[in-house]
Amino acid sequence: MSRQGASGRRSAASERSSAGAPDTRTNAVARAHGVVELLRASADRIEAARALPADVVAALHEARMFRLLLPRSLGGDELHLKTLAQVMEVIGGADASTAWCMGQGAGCAMAAASLKPEVARRLFGPADAVLAWGAGIQGKAFAMDGGYRVTGKWTFASGCANATLLGGHSYVFEKDGTPRKRANGQQADRTLLFVKSKAKIHDMWHTLGLRGTASYTYEVEDLFVPEEETFDREDPTATFEPGTLYLFHETYAYAAAFSALMLGIAQGMVNDLEALAMSKTPRASASSLKDSPVFQSQFAVLQARLRAARAYLHTTLDEIWDKVEAARAMPIEERANHKLATTYVINQGVDIATEAYRAAGQTAIFPINPFERRLRDALSASQQLQGRPSNFITIGRVLLGLPPDTILLR
Structure with a gap:
């Protein structure tokens, strides 16, 4: 079913039409x-x-x-x-x-x-509006007249420091305390939105890399959230927007963003390596880096791998977008193709960054140079759900005609 299949949802001619809006x-x-x-x-x-x-x-x-x-x-x-x-x-x-x-x-x-x-x-609407939320369904939302009362604690809310809004993914309970069920028998969940000032923030973000993301933990207790400020991420009809983008679950936006981020880290590392090669002569070496046939070959292969990964990602995103736009839905096969490309690119990116770091020699270990920060960031980014090598198991199952074994391809 299309994520825009519900009766009464916004059409292109409705009050929220993007007609006349600039194409940015x-x-x-x-x-x-x-x-x-x-x-x-x-x-x-x-x-x-x-x-x-x-x-x-x-x-x-x-x-x-x-x-x-x-x-x-x-x-x-x-x-x-x-x-x-x-x-x-x-x-x-x-x-x-x-x-x-x-x-x-x-x-x-x-x-x-x-x-x-x-x-x-x-x-x-405010120009500085930013929403952040933590990973996983960690709250409990109890239905009441007009909305829910939610209690929960969520972790890894990246960008929390500069966010104005927070969201809490929560399991839903009826007024009598019984779990609300979906048609398939699973417990229902909703995402509840609230201003950041209503939450207690815990700064526990002391990490190897991605140190500047302020991925804090936050919690609320018995907070009332109006029904209209909640939504169901798993309801394919729950959208008021007609654009192709909103036929995608947000997990596919994260995958595209974080795989491209890894390309950026890797490309930056290779660019730094190229700049270093212009002036560095390794200790006990007869030639500079740029004049070394071994380095020349290594550098060329790194560039080829980067370009191949970028082309694979961009081509896949183009092809899937066109198919989703035409079908007004995202079949399981295209979900698998999307995650195949993004998971692969994340893992290729961290491997390229690691090889470039090693090629820089001792220069790379000093914080005055960008190599060590880029490597720490790449390694940290690779640990997130979107980059897990185990994703290939779920993807491979679908490619072989078997049902997915995790929620990766929701």
């Missing part, structure tokens, strides 16, 4: 390039603060980097996923923590399409 796909990448120098210059500050500094956040808002997947009807870009990937690679090459916050924020912003127009406008 062509300039989103240019806007990303416009903040690159600031991000490069701010990398040390971002790491030290373990969050994005205020001036960086302001520049990102000015460039509308947190509105990439927000509906055009709300002043967002509503980008094609390939364009999102291009933007993310640019930012990832400058600062991976910033790119991670943007990627998380982009996927979360798709929630606006599942809210009634007036509610979406109230929550996401």
